[in-house]
Amino acid sequence: MRRTLGPVSSSGLNSRPSMGRQSMGLPSKGPQRTSMAMGSSRQSMSARNQSLGRKSTGISRETMARGGSRQDPRPLSDKGFMNASIRSLLNFLMENGYDSAISPKILARPSSKDFNNIVTFLFRKIDPNFNDGTHKFEDEVASAFKALGYPFNISKTSLYAVGSPHTWPGLLAAITWLIELLTYDQEVALAPNDEEEGFEDMDKLVAVSDKAFFGYLAEAYTSFLSGDDDRYAQLEEELIEKFEAKNEEVEQECERIAVENDDIVGNMENLSQTANALPELEKRQEDLSSDLEKFHQLIEQLNDHKAALEKKVESRSAELDRNQADLSAINERVTELKNAVASQDLSAEDVRRMQGERARVEEGLEKAFATKQQHSKELWEAETELNKVCDELEAAASVFNSKATELQLIPETAKHSQGKKFKIVVDKALAEESDTNAMLGNVDIKNEVRPVIAQLKETMTGNMNVAKQELLNLLDQEEQAEEQLKEALSHATTLENRARRAEEQYTKEKEQLDATIAELVAETEEAETKTTQLRDPMALETAIARNTTRLNQLKALREEKLEAAAARKEAVHNEILKALNMCADHKDYIQMQLGDLKAYGEEKLQMLQGGNTEKKVEEAVVEEETAEENFNAGADELPPPPTSA
Structure with missing residues (x-):
């Protein structure tokens, strides 16, 4: 037997999981609902209220069974919550074409007319016939909220004074709930109905299958209730075809993944085979990296050697140019002489003289060539010696710069630099010039550096002498403190001896007293014995x-x-206890003073060794005087030696 529904359509509110219930933490009712935005195809609100009467009764019974009226957990009176609700309501009204005047000031405390217009505008999104004059506005608003499943009661009394501070927060929260409901309907209406494709993961595949099944369930249930068996069978066949198509796609995807897995397994096997050669390749890579680093170092050395050779080639080229110019002049002179010789008449005596002159010239040329070679050798040796000296000079300059930095002479802004430049930078290119200061980076060692260092040396020597004298004074104070400690320990030893003698005397007197008591006891016993022997009662x-x-x-x-x-x-x-405590306190005090003196002496010694300035020495002198005053004051406050009992 087929069942049919009354006035409720398949797109009615009976199948709606209220958005307000989800936001309020209440359970959803029924399967997924369809859009509420189809106002032209819906029935009036009164008919819907009639159809939802049983559902509303069930909710009220469930609420009563749970323990009476439900308290709203939202912070209705909180200003932040109210401002957020007002912004949400204002945005919804402006986005959906609300045609009356609206502003945050109006929504903060609306009049009855503004509330009537806003609620009518919102409910007509659901039922176009809402507030058509057939019912009282207050009754229709309360019934509408109740029919929609609003979980809290809307009092009709509060609808008569909507702008009062104690009624408006609750009504604003109800309107916010209604806006969330309408927003949900709009999102559902705009949501695509087509099934999503793809196999990104199993969760998405399951979601697509569930969506198709629930779509089939909604349409098939409607066809079943309306008695359309043909449509029901068609929907079932379509669902089977969709699932079969999905199964084929899944099988194809599985085959593709299996092929990919086989490829990955093959690649893994190949990688595992090549993994054995990995240590050898890594070792070879390390060797090649080491060789590459050595080659880079060699290239740098060769570049430096190349630069030096280029400088030498330039100097030799200049010298060669000068020699060629001299040679050209000599050749010209020889040519002139040859021409003169050719043009003059020569005798045998002239020929012999010229041959002798030629022999002397050739001999002079050989001597000049030998001299040139000797000079070249000496020049090369001089250049080698110059490079060696320059290297030593650079090393000495580096040591000087380091020491000058420690003495606060470098940089120019250092304390002892006096605004002068003391950093030495050796320039080999200026070694051939006579200006030594330019070769050392324009630093005058004799006239600037040495006087400053000598002055600093004198200052530090004076400071060191003062500090040594202070250290000697501290050592004297330490010796005095140690002597006081020895006296205190000797006094403590004397007190201990006195205590031991007193203990021995006490023990001796106690033994004598015990012996006297024993004699008295013996006499008493003897007297008792004699009394027993006496018979006379009076005696x-x-x-x-x-x-x-x-x-x-x-x-x-x-x-x-x-x-x-x-x-x-x-x-x-x-x-004894008092004397021992005083000795212990005095010993602790002396040890503390000695520790302070040792720490102070070490600090002064480190300060002198580290090259501290005059200011620090003066501060150290002030600290020493303060420490000496404290020590003297502490020595004056030493506890007096204990007196004998």
Whole structure:
């Protein structure tokens, strides 16, 4: 038997999971709903209210079963929440073509007319016949919110005074909930109905399949309720075809992934085979890297050697040019002489003279050539010696710059530089010139550097002498403190000896007292024995009384001796403890002063060795005077030696 629905359409609100319920943390009702934006095809709000009457009753019963009216967990009276709700309402009204005047000031405390216009505009997005005059506005608003499943009660009394501070926050929250509902409907209406394609991951594939199944379920259920069996069967066949097509695509994707996996496994095998040669290749790479670094170093050395040779070639080229010019002049002179010889008449005597002159010239040329070679050799040796000297000079300049930096002479802004440049930079190119200062970077060693260093040396020598004198004074103070410590320890030893003697005397007196008591006890026992031997009652009572009196006297004497010995022992013990405590305090104080003096001496020594300035030396002198005053004050405040009891 087929079932049919009454006035509720398949796109009605019965299948809607309220957006407000999700935002309020309430469970969703039913499957996914379709769009609410199809106002022309929907029934009136009154008919929908009638169809939702049973659902609203169920909600109210569920609410009553859970314990009465529900409290709104939202911070309705919070200003931040209200401002956010007002901005959301204002943006929605402006985006959807609200035709009345609207502003944040109006929404902060609206009038009844503004509230009527806003609520009518919003509910007519759902039901175009809302507030058509057939019902009271207040009744229709409360019923509409209840029919839509708003989880909180809308009081009709609050609708009569919408702008009051205690009613407007709750109504604003209800309107915000309605805006969220309408926004959800708009998003659903704009959402694409086509199924998503692709196999990025299994979650997306499952989501696509679920979407297709739920779409089929919605249409098939509508066809089942309306009795359209043909459409129902067609939908089922379409769903089967879609799933089969998806299964084929999944199988193809699986085959493709299997092929890719095979390729990856092959690549892994190839990589595992080549992995054995990896250590050898890495070692070869290290060797090649080392060779490459050596080649780079060699190239740098060759470039430096090349630059030096180029300088020499330039100098030799200049010399060659000069020699060629001289040779040209000589050749010209020879030509002139030859021409003169050719033009004059020669005799045998002239020929012999000329041959002798020629021999002398050739001999002079050979001597000049030998002299030239000797000069070239000496020049090469001089250049070698110059390079060696320049290297040594650069090393000495580096040491000088380092020491000058430690002495605060470098840079020019250093404390002892006096605004002068003391950093030496050796320039080999200026070695042939006579200006030594230019070769050393325009630093005058004799006239500028040496006077400053000598002055600094004198200053540091004076500071060192002062510091040495201070150190000697500190050592004297240390010796005095050690002597005081020895005296205090000797005094403590004397007190310990006195305490030991007092303890021995106490023990001796106690033994004597114990012996006296033992004798008295023996006498008492002897007296008791004699009394037992006496038969005369009067004599017995007299002896007992006498012995009892004697015994009491001995007991009192014993108690007195014990109390005196205990008091004396306690006094001696307290005096010993007091003396020991004073010795310990004095020893700690002396050790602390000695530690401070040693630390101060080490600091002064480090300051002198590190090349500190006059200002630091003056500060050290002030600190030393302060430390000496503190030490003297502490020595004056030393505790007095303990007095004997």
